[in-house]
Amino acid sequence: MVGNIYYAQALIGLISTDLDMHGGMAGFIVTVTQLGYGAGLLFLVSLADLVENRLLVLLTLAGTAIGLAGAAMSGSATTFLFFSFAIGFFACGAQVLVPFASHLVPAASRGRTIGNVMAGLLTGIMLARPLANLVASEFGWRAIFWISAGAMLVVLALLRIALPLRRPHGSMGYGAILKSMAHLLVTTPALQRRAIYQGIIFASFNLFWTAIPLLLTERFGYSQRQIALFALAGAAGAAAAPIAGRLADRGHTQRGTAIAMITLTIWFLVAGWAGTAISIAALVLSAIFIDSAVQTNQILSQRIIFSLNDHARGRLNAVYMTIVFLLGSAGSALAAATYFYGGWWATAASGAALGLLVLLIFATERKAV
Template identity: 50%
Template structure:
């Protein structure tokens, strides 16, 4: 007999440690699909005959699909039975990954990557789903645990795809991921309880209601702006630092940069801590700490002579601090938004994610521009100032 979780009331016994672990694992495995391509751009472009200018589309197409899915698919979590929606979107992603693994021409590959991005928004359906299943008193803790899985997936995706491609090919990366998605879809089909939303709107009205929510929900406006600032700084850091490490001061290889990227995993452990802090009602001071950690991370990298061992250690500590600040803040934001009511959690999540996803793309662009104009000092200065400006805005809350 199928269990159906209604919107109200929240059942204190409605989520188990196993379900929490499964949601965290699922988010990590699914979100990794967005990032597998980043270290594989070179071999993919060479095999498909892409010019250097067109090579960037390998990653861009996935991001376009993900951005579109945030706005047009994620809100359906307030309208469509959640388990069925999850399985449907995951199936699209698995089919797209399989298509990418067999692609030998540009157009099929780009279309497949667009659909990989669409399928990957499953994680943003699962986040409010986890918030619904969790009782109010531990909602932040559960969201933090699921966020940890998601962040580990993001941070491990690049080195894993690099390793698999080095012993086989980029086709194998997508073939294996497609197989994992099929197995995960079957597991979620049998393990997750169904959840039927109570909202009764047409799809057009659902999307139109998001504009109303954006205008009339101060918590959303503030939390989206806070996270947009920090996520722009985060993307600025992770877009620019590989250029610094590969440059004349450090001369690190790609494998060395991949190992450096693993430092960010240390910051992912902050999400459950942030969730517990939010459950205690300390969201505002924790937000301020997250902003200060991000700023201090950038500042630390400017204190040592470029290329020195001490400078490299500073970059490692900065990576952990910036990741911890950004991931802690996003968890605080999720918890605040998911306390506003079950009936519009998915729409709030779609707006929240879309806002800081766009800010992250802008942060990457600003980082590359700043690095070409003034090197790492200019890029780090911009990255460090963004959270400070937001901290001033936080003071008006």
């Protein structure tokens, strides 16, 4: 479900060429999808406290399938961008399943169950790009959207059978839910800071993975299959997830956050050198460490967010993820613009600058504490 918002990121060069998009505008292919996801997090995920949950999940799956089919049939940039927004908007159903799963199991196994669901989300994010490239290398860029549309219908049928009904017991109306989310944001400094940290870091993540297919195609002469293998190697960054969890359990959240930000900054500079020196080994290592930094900060941040208020975890997560994806979507647009106008070094330097910026913001928290 969550992988749907990353397919276009891997195929930005093919899609922009086929739909005749200007080089500097190509980043909006990814940006629009992520803006849709942010809007869905805010306006759809919050409905989980109001609408029967199984129905909500099934409707989001149906909407995602329609968006994917529309993108696959698009003959113009405008049409593709419209359906890209729809894909992002309805793909947020994955975030409805996380709290839903916690209601289906006893408290003793709740953490493990949520961990399994989050592992699925992480797997979808990390494998979406290599899968899209492999499919595109054989059948063209439109094929992955058709395949995923069919997969969403299969998942819809399975979940219709497997999921029980769950009707929320809260008495709040939709307007009150949205208002309470705004109140949580205004009155919770930890939520504000962690959302800003991860939003900027996620922007750098999108910056890297939006521009890297362009670099690998133009300077390294890679085919779509070779780009897929590169993305698959970068997925090794997911190994940082359990390490981050142990750091948080042992009370090293602040230290782990600083390490993630410093790692991000350093390896963007290494990536800049690797792109110009045509060093694929250094570029692969950069991808692994950048992904590791992003995942580490995400896990550390969510641990803090979920500990703020046991009765508002869903809304806290919706606010946090909305801000993260809205800020992160700017990274995709920045990638296309910097690469088109300044080349790979401009893109890599922008990523390092984002890492330095978030580190400076984090330093003010440390001084305050």
